[in-house]
Amino acid sequence: MKYFISFLLIFFSVSVLASSFYSKLLKEAALKNNFKQISVVNKKFDKKKSSLGKKFFHDTMLSFNSDMSCGTCHLTKFSSADGLPNAVGVGGEGEGIDRMFSDGEIVPRNTLPLWGRGSKDFNTLFWDGKITQVDGEIISQLGLLTKNYASMDNEYEIIQDFYQDPLISAVHLPFVEIRELVADDEEVTEVLKKESIDTAMNVFYDLTERIKKDSDYTKEIKEIYNLEVDQIEFFVVADAIAHFIRDEFAIKETIFSDFVFNDGKLNDDAIRGGLLFYGKAKCSSCHSGTLFSDLDFHSIPYPQVGFGKNGFGVDYGRFNVTYDPDDLYKFRTPPLINVEFTKPYSHSGSVFDLKEAIRYHFDPLKNLDLQNISDLERVEMYKKLKISGQNINQIPYLDENELDQLVEFLKTLSFK
Ligand code: HEC
Ligand code: HEC
Numbered sequence: 001m002k003y004f005i006s007f008l009l010i011f012f013s014v015s016v017l018a019s020s021f022y023s024k025l026l027k028e029a030a031l032k033n034n035f036k037q038i039s040v041v042n043k044k045f046d047k048k049k050s051s052l053g054k055k056f057f058h059d060t061m062l063s064f065n066s067d068m069s070c071g072t073c074h075l076t077k078f079s080s081a082d083g084l085p086n087a088v089g090v091g092g093e094g095e096g097i098d099r100m101f102s103d104g105e106i107v108p109r110n111t112l113p114l115w116g117r118g119s120k121d122f123n124t125l126f127w128d129g130k131i132t133q134v135d136g137e138i139i140s141q142l143g144l145l146t147k148n149y150a151s152m153d154n155e156y157e158i159i160q161d162f163y164q165d166p167l168i169s170a171v172h173l174p175f176v177e178i179r180e181l182v183a184d185d186e187e188v189t190e191v192l193k194k195e196s197i198d199t200a201m202n203v204f205y206d207l208t209e210r211i212k213k214d215s216d217y218t219k220e221i222k223e224i225y226n227l228e229v230d231q232i233e234f235f236v237v238a239d240a241i242a243h244f245i246r247d248e249f250a251i252k253e254t255i256f257s258d259f260v261f262n263d264g265k266l267n268d269d270a271i272r273g274g275l276l277f278y279g280k281a282k283c284s285s286c287h288s289g290t291l292f293s294d295l296d297f298h299s300i301p302y303p304q305v306g307f308g309k310n311g312f313g314v315d316y317g318r319f320n321v322t323y324d325p326d327d328l329y330k331f332r333t334p335p336l337i338n339v340e341f342t343k344p345y346s347h348s349g350s351v352f353d354l355k356e357a358i359r360y361h362f363d364p365l366k367n368l369d370l371q372n373i374s375d376l377e378r379v380e381m382y383k384k385l386k387i388s389g390q391n392i393n394q395i396p397y398l399d400e401n402e403l404d405q406l407v408e409f410l411k412t413l414s415f416k
Pocket of ligand 1: 088090110
């Protein structure tokens with residue numbers, strides 16, 4: 001009996017030692033991969049501007065057809081996304097799954113959550129990076145947007161923020177995105193489709209006029225921005241919403257950050273999953289930093305569902321922005337904060353299960369019903385496989401147990 005007790009004691013102390021050894025390794029791996037304290041990453045915001053931005057975010061008056069708002073697709077109950085494979089825009093009714101059965105126009109991408117999108121150095125926005133900041137300069141499809149403002153005869157202080165903050169540019173885009181907040185009817189969109197800066201400016205102008213007629217808004221804008229009614233421009237809306245995003249969707253302490261920087265505990269599977277993530281499985285070569293994204297573009301052979309940005313079940317991803325054939329089928333690495341709650345996954349929302357979302361990175365054929373997919377889908381898959389071949393090869397085979405451990409780890413990236 002005595003021997004048995006000593007054996008038990010030794011056994012437990014060895015396993016406690018091993019577990020604290022693995023904990024230490026994981027903390028070191030995270031720090032080496034640029035994982036920082038939450039407080040260092042979040043950007044400052046102004047509480048009053050944020051509270052005005054919150055009103056704009058939820059105001060249907062600010063959609064061209066007055067039937068929806070940012071909050072229709074970025075919902076608290078779906079962790080700032082909408083729970084749908086593809087977003088349902090103008091004309092849709094209800095929230096979440098209800099929208100799929102309404103007559104709304106389909107936006108051919110999966111709604112991105114907003115966590116950390118207002119943080120420092122978050123310089124690449126949207127699945128295809130249609131807003132980027134390179135060497136300080138903001139590049140967008142409305143390329144002339146910043147320059148247009150620059151040439152405007154004014155000296156507003158917030159213009160400075162606009163030059164420096166890609167989020168403010170990003171917030172402009174949904175307002176002029178066909179199907180998202182502008183109906184796909186010929187009259188309005190023929191010109192918008194050409195991505196004419198003038199038409200976008202006309203939409204912004206029209207929306208600004210609506211604000212100018214609302215005495216509650218004009219009073220608040222005067223108070224916060226010190227602008228008279230005739231001085232109000234659309235960037236006030238974008239700036240206030242950007243402050244709201246920085247506030248409402250700031251990164252908070254996660255189970256993992258609490259583990260790395262405080263004395264938070266992880267279970268053994270999460271620790272092993274974390275070591276896989278930073279080690280053998282090489283996830284951190286793309287999902288790096290505090291938000292778990294290198295903000296760069298890669299191709300992962302996810303199946304495409306829905307109409308696709310390029311129509312008929314095709315989405316060329318980054319290529320749509322650069323027209324560089326090397327960018328075909330590449331998408332910005334998605335950040336993984338709260339990933340447990342932001343399903344479905346991938347740019348087209350084609351995967352509902354977190355474990356399978358990981359598996360597609362190295363075994364994309366496992367879940368494909370090769371008998372029942374269309375010829376086009378199969379041909380598209382061949383192309384993606386060729387382009388993502390290197391990425392697939394980089395990740396070794398992971399067995400079910402390892403995949404479960406990775407999922408356990410990803411769950412620690414949720415807020416505490
Ligand atoms: C119809 C649903 C819908 C509405 C309405 C909507 N969004 Fe989105 N949002 C999306 C989708 C879909 C994406 C991903 C689009 C893409 O990347 O091509 C997205 C992406 C974003 C992003 C980029 C996030 C990232 O990770 O880069 C921001 C910021 C954003 N939306 C803010 C807003 C704001 C602000 C409004 C209101 C002006 C708004 N959205 C209205 C569906 C919507
Ligand atoms: C070569 C870069 C790269 C590597 C390595 C990589 N990923 Fe990804 N990951 C991506 C990209 C890019 C996407 C989005 C692709 C798309 O939507 O078409 C993605 C998507 C995901 C998603 C879905 C997230 C969402 O919100 O849609 C999860 C989860 C994920 N990766 C986890 C992992 C894990 C775990 C590993 C390690 C086994 C890993 N990734 C390795 C680039 C990478």
